[in-house]
Amino acid sequence: MNIKAFLAGLTLAIVGGLASMPAATADSIRVGVIEPLSGRVAAVGRDALNSFQFAAELVNSRGGVLGGKKIEVIGLDNAMKAEKTTEQLKKAVDMGLSYIIQGVGSNHALNIIKFVGKHNKRNPGKEILFLNHSAVTTAFTNELCSFWHFRFDANVDMKVAALVTQINRDPSIKKLYMLNQNYAYGKSFQAAARRLLAKRAPQVKVVGDELIVPFGKVQDFTPFIAKIKASGADTILTGNWGADMIRFVKGAVGSGLDAKFYTIYGGLTSSVGGYGTDGKKVNLKQVTEMHQNHPRLPKELVDYSAGYMAKYKDTFYADRQRWLILMLAAAIDKAGTADPIPVARALEGMSFPGPMGAVQMRASDHQMQMPLVVSTLTDKAPDPIFYKGKNFGVAFKTDGVAERKDTSLSTTCKMKRPN
Amino acid sequence: MEVLVFSIFNGLLYGMLLFMLASGLTLIFSLMGVLNFAHASFFMLGAYFAYQISGFIGFWPGLVFAPLIVGVIGAAVERYGLRPVHKFGHVAELLFTFGLAFVIEEVVQMIWGKVPVPYDIPETMNVAAFTWRGLDYSAYRLFMLGASVAIFLALFVFIAKTRTGLIIQAALTHPNIVSSLGHDVGKIFMWTFGFGCALAGVAGVIGGNVLGTEPSMAITLGPIVFVVIVIGGLGSLWGALIAALFIGIMDNLSISYDLSLYPVLALFGVEREVEGIMQDLVNLTTAGLAPVLPYLFLVLMLILRPRGLFGTRDV
Known part of the structure; x- marks a missing residue:
């Protein structure tokens, strides 16, 4: 046993x-x-x-x-x-x-x-x-x-909608590379991103769109980083999480890749802990319903x-x-x-x-x-992230808020209700 | 053409890291006949010890002390764990190391927690040594390459050329004769196992900050190390080197060239926007398959040549 x-x-x-x-x-x-x-x-x-x-x-x-x-x-x-x-x-x-x-x-x-x-x-x-x-x-x-x-x-589509809304607000974003995990979640992220980018940010050119074997199977991200670099992408849109996110970020920072990461789960405390000092160097964004450095949080x-x-x-x-x-x-x-x-x-x-x-x-x-907020990881935010009493020295700073009208998507639900 | 050279170079860097890991495993196997399932766990221990030590006194002392501690733990495991089960044969040993891997993972989680720890590349070496095709290659990556080459050469000389190496080799096949010549075979096995584990520890110190140090790193890296030593031939140092480089380079090539099965299917009249199971085949690319390809080669190798590239006995 x-x-x-x-x-x-x-x-x-x-x-x-x-x-x-x-x-x-x-x-x-x-x-x-x-x-x-x-x-x-x-x-x-x-x-x-x-x-x-x-x-x-x-x-x-x-x-x-x-x-x-x-x-x-x-x-x-x-x-x-x-x-x-x-x-x-x-x-x-x-x-x-x-x-x-x-x-x-x-x-x-x-x-x-x-x-x-x-x-x-x-x-x-x-x-x-x-x-x-x-x-x-x-x-x-x-x-x-x-x-x-x-x-x-x-849901995934709403989070992607918020990310795409923020991408559309940044005129410096011209070429975008998508990299996702090859399983149900990663594929639904990919499908939502394809659809919403075409509709809401048509000026952004998608220069790469690929799926990787998920859950830490990819040890070395260097060949992917090389492809992203060769594609000329200035922005990466990814749904990766866990080891697939940490290694991606460490690989990019280690190779000096200068691109913005737009992510759903890049800001999870466990991921931020794994970046180490690379967390201060990477230009990484997350989408959440809140973060503690947002300027106008309710007093309660x-x-x-x-x-x-x-x-x-x-x-x-x-x-x-x-x-x-x-x-x-x-x-x-x-x-x-x-x-x-x-x-x-x-x-x-x-x-x-x-x-x-x-x-x-x-x-x-x-x-x-709900409205969602897109924020950037930085070591200059006033209130750093703590986990189990440990100070990570980095935290998030608001880029922009996607209002409810931006994140609200239609549904195909036909609900059966009890009488 | 440049993409080819570039991919081969990147594959070399990754392959040598795999080799560093596989070398200890194949060494233990060649000298003791034990397939150590917990090998990647010793790699993980090396990374965690290095993280802890480097937090106090820096990376370089960590590079010395972490493998030493791992080696001593490995030796203790052999003396007090593996040796008592040795008499029940190789299956018992295999099961022992299999269980040990889980125990080590659980202990690591108890001490360092379940979330990744921030084990960083030393700041002095985290600078670009050169830039090629827009990618920076840090001094640290070159150090990794140098260290793994040095390990290969040192091991090769140690086993094939030194007296100690010869005694160790003899102890595997003829333990009774070696014993009657006045050598303590038990002690030889203990330190060989410890040394193999220490090698995994070195790989952990050097690779842990690049791959990320977390409790599941052993489980995700373990299988690929086995692929390396099976393809290379169990117990063959040369085989491990060639197989590690082969896997590293193949990984890079299949991602860089990113071939698709679609042109072949198109010959049979399959549409791009097909539904159902064919859709997965149409969308299949070598980049998406890259992490699985080594396992395909493992299966092929076992079917066609069970002893591996340079092995002397069948698996």
């Missing part, structure tokens, strides 16, 4: 132990968070769980929902494995949870969408809502849309970020986990009950004051509509 299996077992045992504790009384509304809490990507899952627990503490400190009920966030470890996600879903059903949160990995999200759809059809009166905080596959709010699924993050959010930083020693990176919990609380209060169907109806069309302006849960496809 290796240590990994042992740790996974131990975590399961602890989580299982917590779940059966008497804390789960009728006075609390329990929300299950299915994320990797062990294994290779556990850091991502644990950070997300922290965000939800912190947001729930805020709701509870203000007196909870429905005049005194607390929101209780329960971590359910899927170790980033498909069969464990199913296992935890069944456990959530046994525990009688009505709300499931997940976001790390679109394959797991799809698993949950299908499970919840089947479960709700067979068990009327015991429905489950799936609140998706980060799984970005656009199809979830298009052809695969479901009444039981709500996405609180922008600034205080909240400071509290998060004080508790976890991490920079508050994404706002969507906060607004997910606060909107859920508001919807429960508005519905006057914690039953999922009335709460789902209350969530439809609900607005919330987000960091860049109002965000709204679109009723037709359950896709949150």
Whole structure:
């Protein structure tokens, strides 16, 4: 038995132990968070769980929902494995949870969408809502849309739309090179970028468009950098993340490639940590719903970020986990009950004051509509990124905001609603 | 023509990094007959130790001390882990090193966390030595090339020409005779394994800051190292060198020339905008395939010539 299996077992045992504790009384509304809490990507899952627990503490400190009920966030470890996600879903059903949160990995999200759809059809009166905080596959709010699924993050197409909007504002961008990972996500990024570039930034010439074998299989990016250099591209548009992003950036900086990187995930804390000093040299942009150096953040959010930083020693990176919990609380209060169907109806069309302006849960496809901000990594931003108490010395500075009209895209969703 | 020379040069740089990694693995195999699945994990340990040491006292002391520590850990693994399972045969040894790889990964995550650490190229060497076709080649990349060539030469001389090398070679095939000549065979195996691991450690120190230092680096790099030593021939230093360079250069050529299968399919009347499974074939290019090509060669090599290019025995 290796240590990994042992740790996974131990975590399961602890989580299982917590779940059966008497804390789960009728006075609390329990929300299950299915994320990797062990294994290779556990850091991502644990950070997300922290965000939800912190947001729930805020709701509870203000007196909870429905005049005194607390929101209780329960971590359910899927170790980033498909069969464990199913296992935890069944456990959530046994525990009688009505709300499931997940976001790390679109394959797991799809698993949950299908499970919840089947479960709700067979068990009327015991429905489950799936609140998706980060799984970005656009199809979830298009052809695969479901009444039981709500996405609180922008989907791939919306993020690409924001990037292209910002690219169109920069007249120095003339030649653009696209490099993406050859799997479902990378291909949908590529398709959205092709379509939106032609429509919104026709003056930009696409001089390269290729797919690489994903997930760290490419060790040496030098030949790709050489091709990009030879193409004369001044800008790179990429959906890469993880090792594929870090090596790409390190390769480009090491070869002195002078091009702008437009990315979705280049600014993830784990990536920025991996760039090392190259993070100060690369001209890298990310698209997010917020970053901590944006000049006009609401006072409430600034205080909240400071509290998060004080508790976890991490920079508050994404706002969507906060607004997910606060909107859920508001919807429960508005519905006057914690039953999922009335709460789902209350969530439809609900607005919330987000960091860049109002965000709204679109009723037709359950896709949150939001402004997005494109920002550049720099060592001159006033407030550097901290992670686990460590100062990275770099942070993001706003280039421009893509308003809701820029990121809002039509949907093909034909939603079936319960009677 | 210039693209060709350029790609070969880039392939040489990458190939020599692969060789540095593969050399320790093939050395351990040639001398001990042990296929060390945890080899890339020792590479990872080298990178993490170098990151830690360079944070305190700089890159150069790291280049000395990190491989030393890795070597001592390797020797201890042989003495207290591998030796007891040795009597159960090679399969037991294989399984032992396989498990060890997971243990090392988990320990690394416990100590340094699950996110990548910022292990940087030393600032003094992070300057362009020359520029070719618009790409800068840093002094550090030339240092990598020089270091790997030096390792190859030193190893070659050590094994083939020195007395110690000869004793080690003899200990593999005739341990009883070597033992009765008064040499401590157990100790020879222990230090050989440690030395092989230290070589992986050196590769980690030198390559970790270029490839990125993170807990999954061993898992992603491990398979390609095995491809190198199988294609080159298990246990052959020359084979590892040729195979590493071959893979490095092929990788660069297939990305630079980026050939597509489409012209061939077009002969059979396939349209560019075809739907379904054919669409994947039409869009298939050598650049997209580049990281998979070495594995294709591995399969072909095992079918056509199981002993590899320079190997003396079948896999």
